[in-house]
Amino acid sequence: MGLISRGFTGRRREGAEDLPPGQYLTHDFPVLAAGPTQRVPTDDWKFTITTETGARHEWDWAAFTALPRDEVTVDLHCVTRWSKLHTDWEGVSLDTLLADVETSAHYALVESYGGYTTNLPLEDLTDGQAWVAFRYDGEDLDPEHGGPARLLVPHLYLWKSAKWVRGITLSDHDEPGFWESVGYHNYGDPWREQRYWE
Amino acid sequence: MTDDPHGETHLDGNAAAGTLAELFTFDVTVAVGRCAGCGRVSTVADTRSxxxxxxxxxxxxxxxxxxxxVxxxxxxxxxxxxxLAYLEVDHVTEG
Incomplete structure (x- = not known):
């Protein structure tokens, strides 16, 4: 006797249960551009963390790639409404990069080659929430997707995961970045659908 | 579509016309602007969008x-x- 019915649960679309509100699932990896693709040779690449006192911590490519690296599988949510699930990355955790950085700052301004910036609270970069990623899907990260290295902060909309990242400036005050200064939400939590200025 | 030395594909400023027409009552692509960065003066059409x-x-x-x-x-x-350091817009004249 058929006591168990699936009829009341409805039929869910593939992956819909894993998507933030207003997002659709995509399987390719769209490239969004606010300017020309930066092509930074790793010989010239540097990553710098500058604290609120002006202290600088700098890595060249050799020093950066010698750091302990994480392999992570994360979901990406772009504010233009596509989401891509279970993406595989390799990168250095911001916890590792910040380990020897003395700071009491609350805010971070992320800066990229090419002039792009994005801002977020420093606490969103720590505790295993953010990486400077340099490999995607088992290969070196393409310049189109932000290589040689990009920020990866998957719990916020993807514009926060700055491509071609070159440094982070820590500060006591919050400074809106490239999109945050012209209509996009200052924080950008996809699960609360924080797309635009409120 | 224009190829630039970086192998990029972008459009010229005319491609911005549709969006900008929703904001301005004049044809902004023929307006002349000065880049606040390098000082170059050009029409908005002569830009990269x-x-x-x-x-x-x-x-x-x-x-x-x-x-x-935008x-x-x-x-x-x-x-x-x-x-943009400035944007220069010609008055529309009859005739």
Missing amino acids: YLDGPGMVVRCTGCDSVLLR VSSPERTWLDLRG
Whole structure:
């Protein structure tokens, strides 16, 4: 006797249960551009963390790639409404990069080659929430997707995961970045659908 | 579509006309602007526009600096012109 019915649960679309509100699932990896693709040779690449006192911590490519690296599988949510699930990355955790950085700052301004910036609270970069990623899907990260290295902060909309990242400036005050200064939400939590200025 | 030395594909400023026409009552592509970055003076048509991002970005052909940005939500539009030192618009004359 058929006591168990699936009829009341409805039929869910593939992956819909894993998507933030207003997002659709995509399987390719769209490239969004606010300017020309930066092509930074790793010989010239540097990553710098500058604290609120002006202290600088700098890595060249050799020093950066010698750091302990994480392999992570994360979901990406772009504010233009596509989401891509279970993406595989390799990168250095911001916890590792910040380990020897003395700071009491609350805010971070992320800066990229090419002039792009994005801002977020420093606490969103720590505790295993953010990486400077340099490999995607088992290969070196393409310049189109932000290589040689990009920020990866998957719990916020993807514009926060700055491509071609070159440094982070820590500060006591919050400074809106490239999109945050012209209509996009200052924080950008996809699960609360924080797309635009409120 | 224009190829630049970086192998990029972008459009010229005429591609920005549709979005900008929703904001300005004049044809902004024939307006003349000065880049706040390098000082280059050109028509808005003679720029590089990037339409594939979260918003529209118009950049200087000379130095790649951002001249203007437009972000639209379903309810409103934001326009950032800080990259333009000025914008010169001819009066429309009869005749």
